[in-house]
Amino acid sequence: MADAAAARRRRIVVLISGSGTNLQALIDVQNTAALPNAHIVLVVSNRKAAYGLTRAQNADLPIPTRCLALQPYLKAAPGRTRTTYDAEIARIVLEAQPDIVVLAGWMHVFSEGFLDAMGSTPVINLHPALPGAFDGTHAIERSYEAFQKGEVDKVGAMVHRVVKEVDRGEPVVVRQVEIENGEPLEAYEERLHRTEWEIIVEATRIVLDGV
Template sequence: MSSIPPRRIAVLVSGSGTNLQALIDAQNTPSLPHAEIVLVFSNRKAAFGLTRASQAQPPISTGYLALQPYLKANPGKTRDDYDSEVAVRVLEARPDLIVLAGWMHVFGESFLERADQAKDGLGVPVINLHPALPGAFDGMNSIERAFEAFQKGEIKHSGAMVHRVIKDVDRGEPLIVREVQILHGDALDDFAKRLHSIEWQIIVEASKLVLDEVVPIPS
């Protein structure tokens, strides 16, 4: 197996990168075997996820491009142009899998089209971690919205999932779904910590699942 190139992962982050750290820790272990994170890309220059990448052993290549500075530097360009440029930069790393791990920007069709056309038309799968159950609390602030709904008696639990990315926000095919309990007496932070611990597990599990589909490890 040592002579076979490792399976390549690009991870997109916008914040602290705790989900990225779970992937860094799992690469080349039984949880995520024969895999290498080849790029960490952010839309925020101050994202600590970039620091995590540079401090990894060995260090992981990083990239950065923010929407508003891009539009300001390129008069006439659009959000779709930005999405396309991000795709170009990410795909230059030749990933077998793109993981959105706390990436706080909704991609339009131009990003997904470039990913679908990559690798001579075979495409590069794109997956996203979302801290809610399928069909519930799509989009931003889902943890806070779920906690508030629990307080109102509207739900009994929440959860987290990893899903395939399509143009409809958080509506792609779920790959792994886990329920997370909200306990009476919980503060928001208590629930959030419980949910994040599940996120760190399922982002690794889903990455392995998809890699095993697109680049199986020879027996």
């Protein structure tokens, strides 16, 4: 029985909102030494135009996708709220029986109900800032500007466990990213994104190994 359990492929659900470069990093290494015995079983987007949906469909083995945009969902029936939207996303995610849920550029803050619905299933999030710094949106621009003004002396990215406080969950992987005075934002962003692609894979493997 132990061998059978070890051989069972671990199931990953990824939530996205945009181009899906972090999703692509996971697609490229599923079932390899970097992310062994694991495959992405579902990609969920809250934006119909998210290119990450195309990335999933173009994978060597196409990955099932779902899209549920907030505003169309709310307008489709009276009485719907952010809370019922989160509950519906949770239902879609749990239907796929994930061993882990990875928020890879998911631009929506979940209500407490979503995390309650996940139960013991771990949920992790990629955030382009160091722990305790620049929580929430536009973290790349805010951290870049703070460094250029001399307000901080280091910047980076992390993957953390998702808790009810935004971007305050226990860090799984933290990585500092080089930054230079006077360099364009785009130069820093490019290095940051390459780091993100590494740490999202590393953190997913660490958490799966602990499940």
